[in-house]
Amino acid sequence: MRANAGVAIAATLLFAAGTAQAETFTVTQQGKQFDIKEISLAVGDSITFTNADEYTHNIYSKSKVQKFNLGKQEPGASDAITFDNAGKVKVRCAIHPKMKLKVTVQ
Amino acid sequence: MKKLILGVAVTAIAASFSPVSAAEKSRDEWKAEYVRPSSVPHPADNPYTVEKAKLGETLFFDPRLSGANHISCGTCHNPSFAWGDGLPTGFGHGMVRLGRKTPTILNLAWSELLMWDDRFESLEEQALGPIAADVEMNQDLDELVTELQAIPEYRTLFNVAFPNEGISIENLAKAIATYERTVVSAVAPFDSWIAGDELAISEAAKRGFDLYNGKANCTACHSGWNFTDDSFHDIGLPDDDNGRGDILPEIEAMAHAFKTPTLRNVELRGPYMHDGSLADLLAVINHYDEDGVKRPSLSSDMKPLNLTQAEKIDLIFFLATLTSRDDPVPLPVLPNGKSMVVTKLKVQE
Incomplete structure (x- = not known):
């Protein structure tokens, strides 16, 4: 009984610690570029992609670590993606492929 | 350090941005965006020799x-x-x-x-x-x-x-x-104008440049000295080719999307578009003026332009200034591959 209680407390602490550490970063698109080229995150962190450009963008990744497609993003719109797996994720705009972001998830 | 952000610091909120719209830029500000690069880039793993x-x-x-x-x-x-x-x-x-x-x-x-x-x-x-x-x-x-x-x-x-x-x-x-x-592409009259020679291009071409960056919105994709941002768009041509949609089928915007080509020497490169369906530059401008086939993948940059006939002509005058004065390209003498046989026969004689 005591052991079970200890496991439960430890799990709660771990859960609480994990929740507290998850952070959300903002990456902005302007002038057909991301405002950064690389970013390192922890598993569970999120990036909010904000389109501060005059143009429509479409953020996506074909990386094995995490595939996603945020769809068409009109000027002024924001969309978030949580990175659930460790590894390197190459992010691009499908419309403007010279827009590239390297995400390292640890 | 748990998290490391490289490059320019992340800016917190989009509300702090106030991008300068195309309409707000002066002609000189636009001209500054078309300066030719001073050297040709070669990759580190395949340097030029x-x-x-x-x-x-x-x-x-x-x-x-x-x-x-x-x-x-x-x-x-x-x-x-x-x-x-x-x-x-x-x-x-x-x-x-x-x-x-x-x-x-x-x-x-x-x-x-x-x-x-x-x-x-x-x-x-x-x-x-x-x-x-x-x-x-x-x-x-x-x-x-x-x-x-x-x-x-x-x-x-x-x-x-x-x-x-x-x-x-x-x-x-x-x-x-x-x-x-x-x-x-070598230096064109447009480049001479950008470099300061006001007589290098006509007044009609200068008006065309203003339209190109303004009302006609060509620079939304055909931007910079090479007149392309290497982007991919469905511009509403009525053919069945799915373009980049076959490479990225999960992305709706890539259906019927094709790469934005350079406009350097464009007047020498007709007929135009990925399917060669438009015979001349006026037909191309008319296509953009009318904004193409309506479908979910159609680029948001495709909007009716309401260009007048005179404005279309000015645009064509401008596009003609992108034709460069290239030197003739001499063809190389190819290795014949048979001459050594003759040489060997002579040696045997």
Whole structure:
């Protein structure tokens, strides 16, 4: 009984610690570029992609670590993606492929 | 440190941005965005050498790079037609008509994704694509190495360009890519105007430049000194070709999307568009003026422009200023491959 209680407390602490550490970063698109080229995150962190450009963008990744497609993003719109797996994720705009972001998830 | 952000610091909120819209820029501000680069970029893993470019030029114009030995890269990418073929769509192996227009290879040193649909991520990759494609040059790459090794002059050219490596498919691709990066449109009247010569282009062309960056919104995609941002858009042409949608089928915006081509020397490169369906520049401008087929993938930059006939003419005058004063391209003397046989026979005599 005591052991079970200890496991439960430890799990709660771990859960609480994990929740507290998850952070959300903002990456902005302007002038057909991301405002950064690389970013390192922890598993569970999120990036909010904000389109501060005059143009429509479409953020996506074909990386094995995490595939996603945020769809068409009109000027002024924001969309978030949580990175659930460790590894390197190459992010691009499908419309403007010279827009590239390297995400390292640890 | 748990998290590391490289480069420019992340800006917290989008509300702090107030992008300068096209309409707010002056002509001089726009002109500053069209200055030619001072040098040609070459990748670190395939740096420029004279010997490599010379080999690449020779291979580029050699029809023996095709399975039937009669199609060279230069057959379709002909310098006389601004490095295209002047046809609506190209012809490949067996004179079979291809589905898309042959794109120019002008200024590809500045491109990252190649072909109309981005299927290749470097010029080195791209160089081999059409050679091996059964509908284009239809050449087995392993057989090509064997064929080239049988030509003594090629053995020498490869050994000079790639010391201690010699003939290989990788080196063939590197040589062709190096040569292709040297294919750069020369100074055009537009460049002279950008550099300060006010008499280099007409007043109609200057009005066309203002329209290009303003009302006509051409610069939304055809931006910068090379007149392309290498972006992909569905511009509403009424054909069935799915374009980059076949490469990225999960992304709606890529259906019917094709790469934005350079506009350098554009007046020499008709007919136009990925399918060669528009005969002249007026037809192209009329297409953009009317904004194309309505479908979910249609680019948000495609909007009715309401251009007057006089404005369309000014735009054409402007586009004509992008035609460069290129030097003639001398064709290389190809390794004959048979001369050594004659020499050997003479020696035997």
